[in-house]
Amino acid sequence: MSTQENVQTVKDFFAAMGGGDKQRLLALAAEDIEWIIPGEDWPLAGTHRGHAGLADVLQKASEEVETSFPEPPEFVAQGDRVLAIGIATGKIKATNKPFKDDWVFDITVRDGKVTNIREYIDTQALARASEMDASGLA
Template sequence: MADNVKLIRDCFDAFGRGDPGFIVARVAKDVDWRHAGGPEIPYGGAYKGRDGVGDFFTKIGAAVDVLTWEPKHVLPAGDEVVAIGHWTGKAKPTGRTFAADWAMVFGVRNGEITSFRVVEDTARVAAAFR
């Protein structure tokens, strides 16, 4: 379980330094990656496989300037890792900023991320894109 937590912490570090390729290399070929959000959040939706996760990060990079990235707790839960944190960003299309707490659940098997779910205040994020 400690290895699973390290995997997710390493991925959070990679996101913080702007290295999504590091994360994509650590997802399973058949990963099920989902981000809540309606049509106003350009990167919301369901993504499948490594190419899908790469597309997810491309969309975030095109849509948001990440201002702060603060993972706070990363906890083992069997074959899953649960994390909570906070981030702030600026929606590139509008220049508006947002701040949101988040909770993430990662499925992990054989050292690879097999699933991802996030819950955050999507209303705050969506408002920044209006």
């Protein structure tokens, strides 16, 4: 596939994610997709594998985090790798604490399917927003 086709696959993936179109999202993801979200002490951190892992992390995201994207991401691509670069703002629902996250997703596309996602995010901002105080309250 061409670099432009790979970028379009990633744009379609983001559109399906943002629109909650689970069927389209799974159609764009390889069966053995691996999504790595770095960090500790915040709800989405970890390695998520396969369609079940993808569905699980997106479900958890909708339950745990309110996120908005004030501007569309920038896409930079070479071959089968597409970098999506953007900013997210939002809050962790359990603590009601806000965050601002400058992020880069390093995405690999093969044969028209997203096979790997590695996030580079502000893990400290997300962990801080996830912290409870000593009483267990935000």
